[in-house]
Amino acid sequence: MQYIRMTDFFKYEIKPFVLGAFLSRVMETTDKHGNKYFYAYTSFHSSKAVFKDDFDIKGYAEALAAKLDKLSGHYNWSVHSASDGGAQLRYYVLNDRSMPKTMFYKSLFAKTVSAEWALDDGINEAKKDFIRGFMELRGSIDTSRPLIAQDYFYDGRHELKKALILTDTMSVPIRYANFNARNLQPQFVSGENKRNAQFRMNLPYYAREIGFVNDYKAMIFRNAHGYRVDRVDGKGITYFDADLPRGDDNDMTFVRYLNFFTNNIYAKRLTPQAVKTLRAQLGFSDGDGNDDRATHNATLRSLFYDVSEDKCAICGATETFTNRATGRQHFEVHHVISFCNDATTDNIANLVKLCPTCHALLKKDRASKSDQTRAILKILHEHEEIFDYASSYLQIDDINDLAEKIQSMLG
Ligand SMILES: [Zn+2]
Structure with a gap:
């Protein structure tokens, strides 16, 4: 040797x-x-x-x-x-x-x-x-x-x-x-x-x-x-001789994910009890029938706010107006794959922040199919973690097919 x-x-x-x-x-x-x-x-x-x-x-x-x-x-x-x-x-x-x-x-x-x-x-x-x-x-x-x-x-x-x-x-x-x-x-x-x-x-x-x-x-x-x-x-x-993609060096998603991972996932991954705690933190249902959906969503949303940038995932806006309750810029949390009463899509990797205008764009029948699909494609292209989640959840590898499927499911 x-x-x-x-x-x-x-x-x-x-x-x-x-x-x-x-x-x-x-x-x-x-x-x-x-x-x-x-x-x-x-x-x-x-x-x-x-x-x-x-x-x-x-x-x-x-x-x-x-x-x-x-x-x-x-x-x-x-x-x-x-x-x-x-x-x-x-x-x-x-x-x-x-x-x-x-x-x-x-x-x-x-x-x-x-x-x-x-x-x-x-x-x-x-x-x-x-x-x-x-x-x-x-x-x-x-x-x-x-x-x-x-x-x-x-x-x-x-x-x-x-x-x-x-x-x-x-x-x-x-x-x-x-x-x-x-x-x-x-x-x-x-x-x-x-x-x-x-x-x-x-x-x-x-x-x-x-x-x-x-x-x-x-x-x-x-x-x-x-x-x-x-x-x-x-x-x-x-x-x-490859083209370098443009990108945003103020986008701290990478650092925030690592921090979230360190603080919330690591050491909670080993035991069934730890997984249960994590599921609760992420707002998952454990199927005991006593879940309050509103509470779940609130827990998940506040958690997501901590780990995500104040930035619209579609148009890139970082300023909307100051929300008096939080003192931060106002953004709305959107489930990329519509919630549809399926608790498994209530997952942090299925959430993006949108400005109020872009959020309205993704309401069912609010805009044309092509505008909605284009906006969804933008999210998928620029957010690997969202693409990974959606692709594995819907079992669709092709990004265009995936965007169309998500558009058809908008709630
Ligand atoms: Zn926007």
């Missing part, structure tokens, strides 16, 4: 790429002699976006290991085949200091935020290496939407907000970062499907500004999204 001893690992400079890989996720394993290791990993699997004969995944794994070794400053990446015909590469650190995993993580975190290269105001090549390690190794390329996404694992409270290191320290503009708290979805709360939360980054941003380490992931991106390769640099990083 190829590895580096922890004593040596900490003796020398740890490259930004390796820091990013481990801060994204630390894995643990023990060999047959009882030696303990931490490892970072990357894996990739065949994608429908790349014709099988066009890319030799197994053959490429060794070349990728060599590239990752250069970025890491050690010859330490080893190839492991994955069960589904893909490849997995690992970077092992032998835990010869018997260091607890939490301490290992915290040490790397401290090294990262205090590193000289991390103190620059702007983005630099070292920060890009960190982002590649953090984002791409475990990230998958969404072939239908412009996102690179990874499951968001955490081993304790100290890791919950780790994605903020990308926006706070690595200078990723906040408009390109995105958090999908899938734990809020009804399938999660009902226990049918315990999918992890996901951290995501805008894919055209990644392709243009950060660049792909893995040639296979670059090819998936090229085929699925139709952008041209701009250049490949001396380290073998592929950059694309």
Whole structure:
């Protein structure tokens, strides 16, 4: 087994790429002699976006290991085949200091935020290496939407907000970062499907500004999204000529979601009692027949106000008038999928804030079908968490079909 001893690992400079890989996720394993290791990993699997004969995944794994070794400053990446015909590469650190995993993580975190290269105001090549390690190794390329996404694992409270290191320290503009708290979805709360939360980054941003380490992931991106390769640099990083989406750096949704997640979801996810408490907080019915709908809605609305920006999700207005009761700008809460007495749509991921005009537009038969559908499309395009919720709730992947369906359900 190829590895580096922890004593040596900490003796020398740890490259930004390796820091990013481990801060994204630390894995643990023990060999047959009882030696303990931490490892970072990357894996990739065949994608429908790349014709099988066009890319030799197994053959490429060794070349990728060599590239990752250069970025890491050690010859330490080893190839492991994955069960589904893909490849997995690992970077092992032998835990010869018997260091607890939490301490290992915290040490790397401290090294990262205090590193000289991390103190620059702007983005630099070292920060890009960190982002590649953090984002791409475990990230998958969404072939239908412009996102690179990874499951968001955490081993304790100290890791919950780790994605903020990308926006706070690595200078990723906040408009390109995105958090999908899938734990809020009804399938999660009902226990049918315990999918992890996901951290995501805008894919055209990644392709243009950060660049792909893995040639296979670059090819998936090229085929699925139709952008041209701009250049490949001396380290073998592929950059694309991709259009950067406009966005709003005052949109704090990402930060608010992480805060909401930390304060309300984490540590409440483990026990049935905790899930029950969470359901109550979110205004879910537990089916005991004593629910007061008005109270439910009020609870949910006030919660939603705490975690969402005062901004119309359709026209973008941030000013309406000052509501005397709250002292804040007046906005109205709208259920994207109409409420229709179905308690499962009474979910925080189904809510948006609208100005009074836009809210009126979405009342049944108040405006033309095309105006309403266009407004709904705007919401879905600009709010990933809403799209995710609605798409999974209605089982419709295509965004245009989804908007039409939601329009037909307006109440
Ligand atoms: Zn509006």
